[in-house]
Amino acid sequence: MLDTPGLHKPSTELGKRTNQSARAALEEVDVICFVVEASDVIGSGDRFIATMVQKTSTPCVLVLNKIDIAARTEVVDHLATSAGLGDFAAYVPCSALTGDGVDVLVEQLLVRLPEGPQYYPDGVNTDQAETFLAAELVREQLLERTWQEVPHSIGVTAEELDRGGVDHPADVLRLRVTIRVERDSQKGIVIGRGGAQLKEVVSAARRNLEALLGGRVYLETRVVVEPDWQRRPGALDRMGF
Template sequence: MKKNFKSGFVAILGRPNVGKSTLLNQIIGQKIAIMSDKAQTTRNKIQGVYTRDNAQIIFIDTPGIHKPKHALGDFMMKTAYSSLSGVDAVIMVVNATEKLGPGDLFIIERLKEIQQPVYLVINKVDLIEKNQLFEIITKYQEAFDFDQIIPLSALTGDNVDALLEQLIQMMPEGPQYYPADQVMDHPEYFLVAELIREKILMLTREEIPHSVAVQVQSMQKNENDKVEVLATIIVERKSQKGIIIGAQGSMIKKIGHLARRDIEKLLATKVYLDLWVKVQKDWRDRPSNLNDLGYQSDNY
């Protein structure tokens, strides 16, 4: 173990759509969690690894905490709560443009049960007037005794360094868990599937909210040194399949074009992306389907 090296685990919690994934991407310095203006975009625990000479922090980005409506929702909530065990600190992220509401109080009740330091991150401060900040801080201080309150903008990166400094200060001395150049713990095919799903959420708007999953069947280099990716987009209804394919295949072409661009950046090589669409009725409510699609409780 390096002398005076600090390391530890930090869980990022918050209601859906407060900017947890944006914050994680800003900290890591590249895209490892998908971003969308739709709630509950993150479905699995994504571990992002931040390393510098004297410290390493493993951040666990969790699904937004909400009331589950199906088996996938249950899985997401169990995942979010399980991330609280064994961490060294917890960050609760809130949106500065929204009032303290029942969803935040629901999370705060849960935080009262844990022993670790809890940091409140007030995100999106670039979207409010400076004089509004004091009132927001006061409201949250009345609700819970946070160890630190840090206003920042995950999108612009403003004050994110201050958060990192605070976290490193309180981390225990420990080993470097991951190599310095590793930024996440999920395999590449998981991230490739997530990038494809992000483009679907972005392009189909309200028609295909959360009834879509992506499974990467294979990823291999061909004789021209291009990586061939074969992936299946899974939906619950025939009508959704039609929306994803689009008139004369126009939508699936758009999804493929945008996803391929991001996948090429991720893999730093040329990519051939082959997308198929499959209907799997009520997959979100079937444990066997959830297992097949990578939502496995054993991993959490």
């Protein structure tokens, strides 16, 4: 499963690169899920994406999400409007929150997936590196706890990885994570008063990572200010974007 970056009108070099990544994924996958909201008006952005996916050779399922907070008449109207966006392989109303209709969505995806070999052993849920998972879990916690412009200015990388050490048993996975922001004021928000915010972020991310990997993890975290990192190609290259 690939959750692509959201397609948008970019204002930074990072935005341009995430758009390129999303566009490239459309031709690399077996099925596309184009998600619109039953509780919102289908706008120009939705129509732009609909036109884009129609130009690919990949089958696309239109998913009408959030039917739990929309009236039945709204759902019917949205399905009718969605049909005018293009010729989709299927139209599936559902609610990711309540699970209503999700079984139908899974069925519609499975029938369009080609058979193939088992690429990974049973119990393996991802092929992403531990460093990538750690960075994403830390970033997830930061996004849940910050506001205004701060979430858009946060970049997280796991730059070093070793097991064990002088102060750590050999069975402990030790990760050094760097959180980048663009201004000093953002650094203060990320760290919090007396370091409380950062401590909560690291603790939650560590618990999630341990549950995912099935082992003990130690996270060593630092916060640095790197002005305009989203606009500098060199910084983005260094961070793996």
